[in-house]
Each structure stands twice: as structure tokens, then as C-alpha cells.
Amino acid sequence: MLRGLIPLALMFLSVSATSALPIGARDAVEESATATSDDIAIYATHHRISRSVAESELAELPRIAAMQTWLSTNSSETFGGIWISHDPTFQVNVALVGKQPGHAARLATELGIKAKVQQVVVEKSYTQLLALADDLRERRQIIDHVIRIDVRNNQVVVHALSPSSYIARADGQAAQLAGAAIEKAPMIGGPTVGIYAGLYASTCTLGWTVRKNNTTTDGITTAAHCPNTQTYLNTALPFQAAANGSADTQWHTTPGFTDEPRFKANSAGESRVVTSITPYLSVIVGQTICKYGQATGYGCGEVEEKEADAHWVPNQTGRYISLKRCNTDLSTEADSGGPVFFNLSAFGIVSGWQFGGLLCKDELVFASVSYMQSDLNVTVKLP
Amino acid sequence: MMRIGSLAPLGLLVTLAGCNLIGAGSASPTFPQHRGFFLSGPASLVQGKLVLESGCLMLESAGPAYERTLLIWPPSYTPLEDGAGVQGDGIELLLGDEVLLGGGEYSDEAWVNERLIGPPIQSECLTRLYTLITSMPEDAP
Numbered sequence: 183m184l185r186g187l188i189p190l191a192l193m194f195l196s197v198s199a200t201s202a203l204p205i206g207a208r209d210a211v212e213e214s215a216t217a218t219s220d221d222i223a224i225y226a227t228h229h230r231i232s233r234s235v236a237e238s239e240l241a242e243l244p245r246i247a248a249m250q251t252w253l254s255t256n257s258s259e260t261f262g263g264i265w266i267s268h269d270p271t272f273q274v275n276v277a278l279v280g281k282q283p284g285h286a287a288r289l290a291t292e293l294g295i296k297a298k299v300q301q302v303v304v305e306k307s308y309t310q311l312l313a314l315a316d317d318l319r320e321r322r323q324i325i326d327h328v329i330r331i332d333v334r335n336n337q338v339v340v341h342a343l344s345p346s347s348y349i350a351r352a353d354g355q356a357a358q359l360a361g362a363a364i365e366k367a368p369m370i371g372g373p374t375v376g377i378y379a380g381l382y383a384s385t386c387t388l389g390w391t392v393r394k395n396n397t398t399t400d401g402i403t404t405a406a407h408c409p410n411t412q413t414y415l416n417t418a419l420p421f422q423a424a425a426n427g428s429a430d431t432q433w434h435t436t437p438g439f440t441d442e443p444r445f446k447a448n449s450a451g452e453s454r455v456v457t458s459i460t461p462y463l464s465v466i467v468g469q470t471i472c473k474y475g476q477a478t479g480y481g482c483g484e485v486e487e488k489e490a491d492a493h494w495v496p497n498q499t500g501r502y503i504s505l506k507r508c509n510t511d512l513s514t515e516a517d518s519g520g521p522v523f524f525n526l527s528a529f530g531i532v533s534g535w536q537f538g539g540l541l542c543k544d545e546l547v548f549a550s551v552s553y554m555q556s557d558l559n560v561t562v563k564l565p
Numbered sequence: 566m567m568r569i570g571s572l573a574p575l576g577l578l579v580t581l582a583g584c585n586l587i588g589a590g591s592a593s594p595t596f597p598q599h600r601g602f603f604l605s606g607p608a609s610l611v612q613g614k615l616v617l618e619s620g621c622l623m624l625e626s627a628g629p630a631y632e633r634t635l636l637i638w639p640p641s642y643t644p645l646e647d648g649a650g651v652q653g654d655g656i657e658l659l660l661g662d663e664v665l666l667g668g669g670e671y672s673d674e675a676w677v678n679e680r681l682i683g684p685p686i687q688s689e690c691l692t693r694l695y696t697l698i699t700s701m702p703e704d705a706p
Binding site for chain 1: 602603604605606607608609610611612626632634665667669670671672673676694696697699700
């Protein structure tokens with residue numbers, strides 16, 4: 183709420199940009215905006231103060247804003263910024279480069295500020311911080327970080343999805359050399375968004391979320407014959423590796439998303455948590471298995487064979503599994519990569535389709551989760 | 566959906582080995598074709614812009630990771646005159662079109678060459694990745 187009040191106060195400011203102390207501004211700001219009663223009540227509640235104290239503090243804001251304007255205009259080389267703190271009590275903090283004893287207090291007195299004023303010595307002016315932030319924004323190579331100015335700590339802060347990746351690039355190295363603080367940001371631009379099997383990427387369905395073995399790197403699979411360039415919600419999913427042979431699987435990391443051990447199980451958007459995997463050797467001809475694909479949605483079929491000839495996969499070994507249900511089209515373009523499952527167990531991912539016989543619809547051909555894990559050196563994520 | 570897989574045998578009958586050289590020595594692009602996926606195929610889509618580079622029809626990928634991949638067409642598809650595009654399944658694609666096609670992307674050049682009708686991919690058309698087209702989907706998501 184306070185953040186909403188400050189711009190309002192600034193709107194009513196009329197401070198001339200002269201080198202003299204802004205005595206005239208004092209009168210001007212006295213007539214400035216008054217917070218509504220609801221705002222004052224919320225402010226008082228939030229800071230656990232009485233209404234009268236809240237009114238007194240809020241009345242200071244136009245004068246504090248006037249001091250900020252005057253310092254940034256007339257002392258830009260030494261002005262490091264202003265911020266209000268509330269703990270333990272309302273206080274105006276004024277950052278100045280170098281020792282200028284009593285400067286902030288004198289200015290506050292001239293402007294009629296009654297609150298406690300704390301002068302803080304800093305190394306960089308706000309102008310310098312701003313110039314550094316602008317420079318780093320211009321250098322940005324990939325939108326995987328945000329650049330902020332932390333006036334309280336007199337520094338530029340970079341919140342990166344992956345600080346190590348950022349520092350490995352030229353833009354990150356420039357930030358590091360310039361002394362910016364580089365921190366990991368759990369998510370940029372909003373709340374955490376989950377990513378899981380059955381969701382739709384650019385041109386294929388996403389498969390199981392996985393973790394690269396002996397690392398903490400997570401990601402998500404799709405079919406190896408799907409384009410390496412995949413996006414989800416307009417965010418690129420960086421390609422990591424692919425395996426043909428028996429796996430027909432590739433995997434991508436998922437910056438900005440949370441890799442969840444679940445899968446979309448029907449077109450209504452319902453999902454299930456995956457709790458186990460069923461390896462190739464445990465699959466039995468005739469058993470019922472289900473799948474979800476972007477084009478054909480949810481469907482189930484019976485295992486027709488465990489040695490399907492997936493000749494659209496380079497170096498394929500004939501260890502693919504086909505599902506058939508004569509009256510159901512189980513697979514078509516855009517389904518590749520989608521999860522194949524039964525109940526809560528992962529069986530594999532969709533690879534392709536094959537002729538289902540006269541008067542029957544096409545069969546689905548899928549790669550077993552066994553080969554996906556072994557050939558990509560990843561493990562399906564389970565809770 | 567009309568499957569290219571089901572068209573493959575017919576395509577094989579009418580496609581000559583020299584088809585891979587269509588356009589060589591003329592304004593038409595080189596037009597590599599694969600032998601089809603007999604009664605089967607990958608269940609994926611590819612998306613991008615149809616472009617011509619060094620006389621080769623390429624798919625320029627959409628999105629932040631710019632990449633051009635050589636397009637390899639089903640046996641029943643043919644290039645339009647003057648290299649203006651491609652026709653197949655009763656649909657014409659023109660250079661510059663944003664397209665969404667059935668097909669798969671592959672990096673194994675030797676494997677791709679084995680699947681071609683005619684000679685291997687010409688050197689000027691070599692790319693890091695190759696896109697084998699299977700169909701023009703009628704109901705892409």
C-alpha cells in the first residue's frame with residue numbers, strides 16, 4: 183500500500199531543480215495528496231501502529247520525496263538513494279557517497295521532515311548503479327535473468343535462473359567484473375509453473391520428467407525424432423541429449439519450470455502422480471496399457487507385440503512395443519513423446535504408429551522407459 | 566488423415582532414382598526425397614518457415630533457437646516450377662510460408678542417406694539436422 187502512496191505523492195510535487203535548498207518545495211508539498219482513510223487503516227494495521235502515528239508518518243512522504251528529488255537533481259554524483267525503514271521505528275535513510283557529516287539531517291530540517299533521519303555512507307552513487315544496470319541490460323544475451331538495483335545495500339543484483347550459466351557467458355562475466363551480486367532466482371515473472379508428461383511443447387507431446395544420473399539436473403523428455411528446438415509456454419526448453427536405438431528419446435532442461443513427477447491422463451486436464459516404472463521385461467503381450475498424446479488424447483490398447491519394427495528410428499533394435507485396439511486411433515502426428523502408462527506406473531513414451539490391419543485403426547508404437555533411462559543416463563522422477 | 570505411409574508404395578512406383586536431382590542445372594531447388602515409411606511412421610510434427618538456401622529447400626525453425634534443416638520429402642511430393650515451393654497431398658507450400666508438417670528431425674546423416682531415393686545429399690545442402698516430412702496434417706493442434 184505504501185508503494186502506492188509514494189507515486190501519488192510525487193505526482194503532486196512541484197520542486198524546482200535549483201542548487202539552493204528547496205525551501206519553496208516545503209510549502210508546495212504541504213498541500214500534497216492525502217491518503218484515503220482506507221489506505222491509512224491498512225497502513226496502520228500492516229505496521230502495527232496507531233492511526234494517528236500512521237497519519238503522521240504518511241504526511242512525511244511528500245517531504246521525503248522532495249528531498250529525494252533535490253538530491254538526485256543537485257547531488258547526483260554523491261547521492262546513493264533514499265529508503266524508508268519501519269523496524270524498529272519509522273526512519274528515513276539517506277545514502278551518500280563519502281563522509282558528509284550532518285548533510286542529510288540539515289537537508290531534512292530544511293524540508294520540515296520530522297522523522298528520524300539516518301545518513302549512510304556508500305561507495306556508489308545511484309547514478310552509477312543505474313548506469314551499471316543499464317549496461318548489463320544492454321549486454322543481456324538471453325532472457326534468463328533480471329537486473330535490479332538494491333539501494334539498501336548499494337548494489338546491482340542479478341537474479342538468474344542459473345547463476346553458473348549466466349557467469350559462464352560474456353554478459354554474466356561483465357556483471358561479475360563490475361561487482362554485481364549474482365543470485366539464484368527460483369522463478370522469474372510469476373509463480374512457479376509445473377511441467378510434466380502429457381503437456382504439449384512446440385511440435386510434440388512432453389514425456390516423463392527426469393533427473394540426470396548423479397546430478398541434480400532435472401528436465402523432461404520427448405521423442406528423439408522430434409525437433410531439438412522445443413518450447414513450452416513460449417519458453418525455450420534447451421536440448422540436452424538424444425538417444426536413438428531402442429530409446430527414441432531426447433531430453434531438455436526446463437528453466438523457469440518445476441519438473442513434476444506426474445502426467446496428464448485425460449483431455450480435461452486431470453493428472454496423476456507417477457509412482458513407479460514398469461521395465462521392458464515386465465511388459466506382457468495382451469496386457470492393457472494407456473497413453474496420452476496431444477493429437478489423439480487419452481486412450482488405451484492391448485500390447486500387440488514387444489518387437490515392433492520402428493524403422494523411423496535410426497539404428498533401431500526392434501525393441502519397441504505396440505499397442506492395438508481396433509476401433510481406437512491411438513497415435514498420430516503430435517503425439518510423439520507423450521506418456522505411456524497404466525494406473526500410476528510409467529511404461530514409456532510414444533514413438534510412432536503402424537498399420538493396424540484391415541478395418542482397424544492404427545497401432546501405437548512406444549519406446550520402453552527402460553531404454554530411455556539407460557540410453558540417456560537419466561532416471562524418471564518419482565515423488 | 567491421409568497417411569504418407571500408405572502412399573509410399575505408389576510413390577515408389579512413380580518415382581525414379583533420378584528424382585533426387587530434380588532441379589539440378591535449373592532454377593528449381595534440389596529436391597531430396599525419402600522412400601517413405603511403409604505403413605508406419607513417427608508421430609511428430611515439425612514447424613517453421615520454408616526457405617531456399619544455396620538451392621536447397623530448408624525449414625527455418627521458429628522460436629529463439631534459429632536453425633535451418635534440410636527438408637527431405639515423401640516420394641509423392643513434387644517441387645513447383647521455378648522453385649517456388651512444393652506440392653503434395655493436394656496442398657501447395659510456397660517459399661516463405663510458415664508450415665506445420667508431419668515429420669521427424671534427424672541428425673544421423675548416414676542413416677538419412679540410406680533412406681533417400683537416389684544419390685546422397687549434395688554437399689551444398691548438408692546441415693546439422695535433417696527433417697523427413699511425412700504428411701501435411703489436416704488437423705494439427
